[in-house]
Amino acid sequence: MDSKATTVQPQVDRTRLGRRSVAVALVLLFTLNFVVFGSFHGSEQSTTLPPHFDKILSRCRALNVTPAPPPSFHLRTQSDRFQKGTRAVLVKNATIWTGRVDGLEVLKGDIFMNGGIIVAVGVIEKSVLSAHEHDTIDAEGAWVTPGIVDMHSHLAVGPSPELRGAADSNSHKGLVLPFLRSLDSLNTHDDGFALAVAGGVTTSLILPGSANAMGGQAFVMKLRPTEERSSMSLLLEPPYGINGSDVDYTIPPRWRHMKHACGENPARVYQGTRMDTVWSLRKAYDEARTMKKAQDEYCAKALSGRWAGLGSFPSELALEALVDILRGKFKVHTHCYEAVDIDAFSRLSAEMQFPVASYHHAHESYLVPQVLKNSYGGAPGSAIFSTFSRYKRESYRHSEFAAKILADNGLKVVMKSDHSAIVSRYLVHEARIAHYYGLSSSLALASVTSTPSQIMGLGHRIGFVKQGYDADIILWDSHPLSLGATPSQVYIDGVPQFKKPYVSPKPVSSQRAPKTPDFSKEVRDTITHEGLPPLEPTTRTSGPVVFLNVSQLWVREGTGDIRMTEVAANVLFKDGELVWSGSDDELPFVEGATTVDLQGGSISPALVSAGSALGLQEIAMEPSTADGLVFDPLAMDIPRILGERTLIRAVDGLQFGTRDALLAYRGGVATAVTAPAGEGVFRGLSTFISLGSRNSLEKGALLQQIAAVHVAVSLQFESSVSTQIATLRRLLLESSNDEQEFGFQQTSKGSIPLVITVDNADVMASLLQLKREVEAHHNKTMKMTFIGGAEAHLLASEIASMGVGVILAPPRSYPYNWEQRRILAGPPLTAQSSAAWLASHGVTVGLGPESIFGQPIMSTWAVRNLRFDMAWVALESGGSVSKEDALAMASSNIEKLLGVHSGPNSEFVATQGGDLFSMESKVVAMMSGKRRVVDIF
Ligand SMILES: *[C@@H]1O[C@H](CO)[C@@H](O)[C@H](O)[C@H]1NC(C)=O
Ligand SMILES: *[C@@H]1O[C@H](CO)[C@@H](O)[C@H](O)[C@H]1NC(C)=O
Numbered sequence: 001m002d003s004k005a006t007t008v009q010p011q012v013d014r015t016r017l018g019r020r021s022v023a024v025a026l027v028l029l030f031t032l033n034f035v036v037f038g039s040f041h042g043s044e045q046s047t048t049l050p051p052h053f054d055k056i057l058s059r060c061r062a063l064n065v066t067p068a069p070p071p072s073f074h075l076r077t078q079s080d081r082f083q084k085g086t087r088a089v090l091v092k093n094a095t096i097w098t099g100r101v102d103g104l105e106v107l108k109g110d111i112f113m114n115g116g117i118i119v120a121v122g123v124i125e126k127s128v129l130s131a132h133e134h135d136t137i138d139a140e141g142a143w144v145t146p147g148i149v150d151m152h153s154h155l156a157v158g159p160s161p162e163l164r165g166a167a168d169s170n171s172h173k174g175l176v177l178p179f180l181r182s183l184d185s186l187n188t189h190d191d192g193f194a195l196a197v198a199g200g201v202t203t204s205l206i207l208p209g210s211a212n213a214m215g216g217q218a219f220v221m222k223l224r225p226t227e228e229r230s231s232m233s234l235l236l237e238p239p240y241g242i243n244g245s246d247v248d249y250t251i252p253p254r255w256r257h258m259k260h261a262c263g264e265n266p267a268r269v270y271q272g273t274r275m276d277t278v279w280s281l282r283k284a285y286d287e288a289r290t291m292k293k294a295q296d297e298y299c300a301k302a303l304s305g306r307w308a309g310l311g312s313f314p315s316e317l318a319l320e321a322l323v324d325i326l327r328g329k330f331k332v333h334t335h336c337y338e339a340v341d342i343d344a345f346s347r348l349s350a351e352m353q354f355p356v357a358s359y360h361h362a363h364e365s366y367l368v369p370q371v372l373k374n375s376y377g378g379a380p381g382s383a384i385f386s387t388f389s390r391y392k393r394e395s396y397r398h399s400e401f402a403a404k405i406l407a408d409n410g411l412k413v414v415m416k417s418d419h420s421a422i423v424s425r426y427l428v429h430e431a432r433i434a435h436y437y438g439l440s441s442s443l444a445l446a447s448v449t450s451t452p453s454q455i456m457g458l459g460h461r462i463g464f465v466k467q468g469y470d471a472d473i474i475l476w477d478s479h480p481l482s483l484g485a486t487p488s489q490v491y492i493d494g495v496p497q498f499k500k501p502y503v504s505p506k507p508v509s510s511q512r513a514p515k516t517p518d519f520s521k522e523v524r525d526t527i528t529h530e531g532l533p534p535l536e537p538t539t540r541t542s543g544p545v546v547f548l549n550v551s552q553l554w555v556r557e558g559t560g561d562i563r564m565t566e567v568a569a570n571v572l573f574k575d576g577e578l579v580w581s582g583s584d585d586e587l588p589f590v591e592g593a594t595t596v597d598l599q600g601g602s603i604s605p606a607l608v609s610a611g612s613a614l615g616l617q618e619i620a621m622e623p624s625t626a627d628g629l630v631f632d633p634l635a636m637d638i639p640r641i642l643g644e645r646t647l648i649r650a651v652d653g654l655q656f657g658t659r660d661a662l663l664a665y666r667g668g669v670a671t672a673v674t675a676p677a678g679e680g681v682f683r684g685l686s687t688f689i690s691l692g693s694r695n696s697l698e699k700g701a702l703l704q705q706i707a708a709v710h711v712a713v714s715l716q717f718e719s720s721v722s723t724q725i726a727t728l729r730r731l732l733l734e735s736s737n738d739e740q741e742f743g744f745q746q747t748s749k750g751s752i753p754l755v756i757t758v759d760n761a762d763v764m765a766s767l768l769q770l771k772r773e774v775e776a777h778h779n780k781t782m783k784m785t786f787i788g789g790a791e792a793h794l795l796a797s798e799i800a801s802m803g804v805g806v807i808l809a810p811p812r813s814y815p816y817n818w819e820q821r822r823i824l825a826g827p828p829l830t831a832q833s834s835a836a837w838l839a840s841h842g843v844t845v846g847l848g849p850e851s852i853f854g855q856p857i858m859s860t861w862a863v864r865n866l867r868f869d870m871a872w873v874a875l876e877s878g879g880s881v882s883k884e885d886a887l888a889m890a891s892s893n894i895e896k897l898l899g900v901h902s903g904p905n906s907e908f909v910a911t912q913g914g915d916l917f918s919m920e921s922k923v924v925a926m927m928s929g930k931r932r933v934v935d936i937f
């Protein structure tokens with residue numbers, strides 16, 4: 001999304017045929033030479049040929065050549081990227097999704113890789129194998145797919161961890177910067193490389209950021225470490241001219257890529273409007289058009305031997321790339337969200353006559369399929385997120401059904417990471433969620449493999465498992481679209497990427513793509529309401545509701561532990577409370593009961609969210625829709641009338657019925673603990689709310705006005721960590737009777753928890769020391785909880801022995817910042833993930849939402865996915881975290897850690913067609929004893 005950049009911070013193969021075309025060119029040159037020679041013999045005045053006229057002629061002939069691999073490409077026996085010493089590998093007995101036949105082909109068979117390419121797929125002849133010494137891997141029937149292709153990534157230009165010394169993704173030197181190249185910013189030491197490969201990503205298009213109307217040239221890069229270790233050596237099919245102007249024009253060019261951006265970002269960065277941005281592009285393209293014309297006229301003369309007074313080839317380095325766009329040598333990638341932007345950009349493309357390869361983000365492209373279909377040069381692809389949305393106005397009408405709707409219109413769909421907006425490692429999860437919301441399994445897999453490779457003009461070598469293609473394949477531990485599927489090995493250019501991969505055994509049911517629920521009504525509503533379908537329940541009742549065909553009933557024990565019972569039963573709710581369950585024979589007649597058939601689904605305790613700004617904002621980056629600024633006494637002047645020790649109360653700033661809250665509610669999350677959305681040390685007092693309520697006065701809307709005191713301690717703040725802790729110490733040790741200091745007194749006396757957003761292990765150690773000190777001083781146990789916890793695994797035993805709990809937010813850590821860099825990466829890189837590791841050391845673990853840089857305001861969209869996040873923790877734990885434990889991590893543990901209590905078995909969720917952990921089920925009702933209602937969707 002790139003907003004961070006601006007607000008919060010946000011060879012060419014000389015193959016046989018190649019040589020042949022050189023020879024042909026030489027013959028032509030010779031002939032033309034002769035013509036030139038002839039013509040000036042015949043004329044009165046003599047014309048001298050300019051120096052290097054032969055180079056000029058070959059350049060002129062190549063002016064409008066469309067990029068392509070040399071014709072001999074498919075005859076290659078070794079990749080241009082082959083790494084010396086790579087052994088040939090036979091992968092036996094695989095279930096291969098090849099990407100061919102519109103993604104419908106699945107082969108049972110073998111794959112043989114040699115020379116960095118796939119030599120054979122399927123049934124492989126003995127003679128092929130015996131010709132090469134090779135290693136043999138028995139896949140035992142496991143799924144194999146092509147390597148994942150990420151068509152929108154800022155990997156290694158937006159650094160992980162983020163450091164000022166390498167913030168290289170956005171130039172701020174002008175709206176139109178077509179001459180910049182992301183390659184020049186590509187830091188080879190980024191932590192993101194190995195992590196992306198751990199998720200199966202083998203190739204990424206690395207784009208400059210979107211601060212500018214034209215941010216610069218993008219480059220396709222393979223993610224395997226090379227012996228040469230240079231940025232250059234990562235490039236796949238480097239375009240001509242990359243080494244300077246000494247270009248061999250007799251070799252066919254390779255595709256180049258350009259980043260454009262519309263809408264909010266360039267307008268904001270340059271204090272302009274959408275009109276200014278589009279004009280900046282038209283003006284620049286017009287200059288390029290003039291230059292192109294001059295070149296065409298020049299070449300027409302040169303090619304017909306009219307050298308007199310011709311001078312040198314017209315060119316200007318700053319315009320070179322733009323002219324090449326007009327000559328069809330670029331894939332144009334445009335960051336455009338809204339219908340207005342897509343419309344404006346397609347007009348530009350028609351006016352200047354260049355095709356658009358793909359709109360990126362494209363949050364509204366599903367609303368204007370016809371605009372895409374009518375585009376100059378054919379319909380562009382849409383590279384989108386699955387559910388990351390509503391963080392800015394442009395993404396407000398985003399739909400989780402966009403991928404399906406685009407595909408239904410015959411338009412190309414790509415899921416993209418915008419790494420590190422979505423961590424590239426989890427790109428397949430984006431495809432999984434798109435599949436959950438209706439994109440077919442074949443197109444979902446294609447959306448991260450063959451479709452992006454074809455859009456980038458690389459469909460001849462990546463994105464498929466096919467003879468002659470690059471040996472980039474993934475062996476999966478389960479079907480890649482099943483939740484938690486993880487690569488057990490990744491090959492890039494035939495080189496295995498994991499020395500000792502850790503694999504957690506997956507259930508048999510994970511070996512096929514999930515059969516996803518029916519969302520046809522939701523899809524229709526989405527289109528009818530232009531992306532803003534009503535999200536309120538269709539029925540809200542305090543009357544009796546009977547759920548039929550329930551196969552599992554999960555309940556919360558008084559201790560907070562979760563217990564699951566297999567039942568084949570019906571379950572009755574009255575006034576939102578569970579009152580009865582039993583078989584068909586026992587089912588009492590209940591007057592006026594509503595019935596809901598769960599088709600073998602389950603009823604379980606509803607989820608509890610923490611760590612996001614849910615309930616305080618509609619659109620994170622639109623201040624007029626959000627609670628707003630929280631003053632931090634360590635970073636700014638506090639208005640005297642407020643008083644520097646006043647703790648802000650989230651309860652005073654609540655908004656009910658926000659789209660993210662309602663979508664979370666529809667995802668099985670009944671309640672949330674929300675803290676004021678400060679970004680400094682002092683945040684304030686959190687509150688415990690119901691997400692299904694319409695306003696704060698409704699019964700059961702406010703479950704607890706004040707939950708806990710929230711602060712953050714971080715290396716990223718202006719004040720030192722030692723200053724931050726010194727301030728906390730003073731507040732915790734001083735016994736003041738000042739009513740204003742209510743919160744800190746309560747925490748030091750242990751009656752409400754002190755919740756600290758913290759990621760760094762050393763900072764956590766200092767906080768544990770502080771806890772000891774405060775407890776000794778007051779002779780009272782203090783409740784302390786960490787939110788964040790990227791490095792908590794390093795202190796798991798110490799944290800457990802001090803009785804501190806950890807809410808992991810995000811649930812799968814990523815080294816966004818230096819203080820988060822020592823993550824426990826989880827399979828296949830480490831045996832355990834953070835959640836399982838902490839739990840096994842006795843730490844009470846809660847799960848927060850996925851998020852951008854762990855920011856509460858940038859996480860509200862993700863709360864709806866909490867059920868999949870918890871399921872993932874259980875799946876990758878290898879059995880150490882049961883489903884019951886995982887459900888507690890997303891419900892009762894969070895209540896425990898934040899000092900709130902919804903009451904025993906007050907909030908339930910009903911799912912149809914499977915349990916809450918499943919990508920085959922759908923949430924169909926929420927039941928609340930506190931609110932005394934059942935909501936049916
Ligand atoms: C650029 O230069 C490097 C290093 O000399 C060389 O390996 C590479 O083949 C050249 N690439 C192109 C596209 O000319
Ligand atoms: C392939 O692996 C599956 C699963 O282990 C096994 O059942 C099957 O017999 C194997 N097939 C061959 C041809 O080895």
Ligand SMILES: *[C@@H]1O[C@H](CO)[C@@H](O)[C@H](O)[C@H]1NC(C)=O
Pocket residue numbers: 549598599600601913
């Ligand atoms: C319950 O639902 C399952 C799954 O849809 C179905 O197979 C089964 O027949 C249903 N049972 C009854 C009694 O309707």
Ligand SMILES: *[C@@H]1O[C@H](CO)[C@@H](O)[C@H](O)[C@H]1NC(C)=O
Pocket residue numbers: 779
């Ligand atoms: C600390 O508290 C415990 C129990 O609450 C009490 O027995 C003990 O005497 C106290 N110690 C001091 C030094 O006050």
